[in-house]
Amino acid sequence: MPIPKPLFLHRPRTWLASGLLAACLALPPAQAQTAPVATLQTAGSEIVFTIRQMGVPVEGRFGRFQAQIAFDPRQPAGGSVRLSIDTGSARFGAREIDAEVGKPAWLDAAKFPQAIFTSRAIKALGDGRFEVSGELGIKGSTRPLVVPVQITQAGGASTARGRFAIERLAFRIGDGEWSDTSLVADEVQVRFEFALTGLPPL
Numbered sequence: 001m002p003i004p005k006p007l008f009l010h011r012p013r014t015w016l017a018s019g020l021l022a023a024c025l026a027l028p029p030a031q032a033q034t035a036p037v038a039t040l041q042t043a044g045s046e047i048v049f050t051i052r053q054m055g056v057p058v059e060g061r062f063g064r065f066q067a068q069i070a071f072d073p074r075q076p077a078g079g080s081v082r083l084s085i086d087t088g089s090a091r092f093g094a095r096e097i098d099a100e101v102g103k104p105a106w107l108d109a110a111k112f113p114q115a116i117f118t119s120r121a122i123k124a125l126g127d128g129r130f131e132v133s134g135e136l137g138i139k140g141s142t143r144p145l146v147v148p149v150q151i152t153q154a155g156g157a158s159t160a161r162g163r164f165a166i167e168r169l170a171f172r173i174g175d176g177e178w179s180d181t182s183l184v185a186d187e188v189q190v191r192f193e194f195a196l197t198g199l200p201p202l
Contacts, residue, residue, distance in 0.1 A: 034070060035070040035071050035072045035075065035078050035079045035080070036071070036198065036199070036200050037068075037069065037070050037198060038069040038070075038071055038158070038196045038197065038198045038199040039069075039196065039197045039198050040066065040067040040194055040195070040196060041195040041196065041197060043195065044159075045065075045192075045193060045194045045195050046061060046192065046193050047061060047062045047065055047085065047190065047191075047192045048060070048061045048190070048191050048192070049061070049062075049188055049189065049190045049191075050188070050189040050190075051168070051184060051185060051188050051189075052184070052185040052187075053183065053184050053185075054182075054183060054184075055185075058092060058097075059092070060090055060091060060092040060093075060097075060101070061090075061091060062085050062086065062087075062089050063086070063090075063091060064085075064086035064089040065083065065084065065086060065089075066083075066084050067082065067083045067084075067194065068081070068082045069081050069082075069196065069199075071122070071199065072200050073124070073128075073151060073199065073200060073201070073202045074200065074201075074202075076122040076123060076124045076130055077121070077122060077123070079119075079122045080119050080122075081117070081118075081119040081122070082116070082117070082119070083116065083117040084114045084115070084116050085114060086113065086114060087102065087107040087108075087109040087112060087113060087114060087115055087138075087139075088102050088107075088109035088110075088113060090102065090107060090109075104175070105174065105175045105178055106173055106174060106175075106178070107138075107139060107173060112138070112139045115136070115137065115139075116136075116137045117134055117135070117136045117137075117145065117147075118135050118137075119132050119133065119134040120133050120134045120135065121133045121134075125148075128150055128151045128152060128153075129148065129149070129151075130148075130149045130150075130151065131146060131147075131148055131149070132147045132149055133145075133146045133147075134147070136166065138171040138173065139171050139172050140172070141170065141171045141172060143166075143170055143171070145164065145166070146164070147162055147164050148162050148163075148164070149161070151199070151202060153199070153201065153202055156197075157195065157196070157197060158195075158196040158197070158199040159193060159195055159196070160192075160193070160194040160196060161191075161192065161194075162191070162192055163190060163192070165187050165188065165189050165190065166187075166188050167186045167187060167188070168184075168186055169181075
């Protein structure tokens with residue numbers, strides 16, 4: 001009786017197809033590629049916030065912040081942003097107020113040295129406008145936040161600008177007697193301008 005050939009000799013094409021399929025499944029998907037990394041330039045960048053004390057606007061700013069940005073304006077869904085702000089760098093330009101803002105009732109900079117925004121999704125709106133959705137963490141509290149961003153480019157450099165509002169009491173900023181919104185309004189307006197290099201063209 002003739003000895004039957006092994007099964008793999010009867011179906012070489014089947015085994016070849018299976019091998020190719022396995023190799024394809026092992027390859028990383030195209031969307032797994034990382035987005036280009038942009039660099040935040042300290043010079044030309046700022047984060048400014050405005051509160052109202054007894055109806056009068058008072059402006060302050062953060063002196064130190066860093067950002068990790070991986071973003072291609074033409075493929076925004078694959079991008080990410082992580083912004084960290086040194087809460088101890090908050091300044092109003094008045095010695096007495098500057099001495100208070102880092103204390104436990106306000107930003108409690110010793111216990112919570114950083115405020116952090118982490119993006120979860122980025123959506124293009126057209127004409128260099130984007131919507132960045134994420135989470136903002138300040139003083140141990142985290143809240144969802146949607147930030148509109150306008151990007152302009154000139155001479156190989158990019159500028160990202162935007163503004164948004166937060167409610168300070170949602171982050172326990174201004175505890176105790178300062179929770180009275182007739183003294184200090186709950187709403188805080190924030191605007192930013194970031195000078196970036198390494199961002200691909202719009």
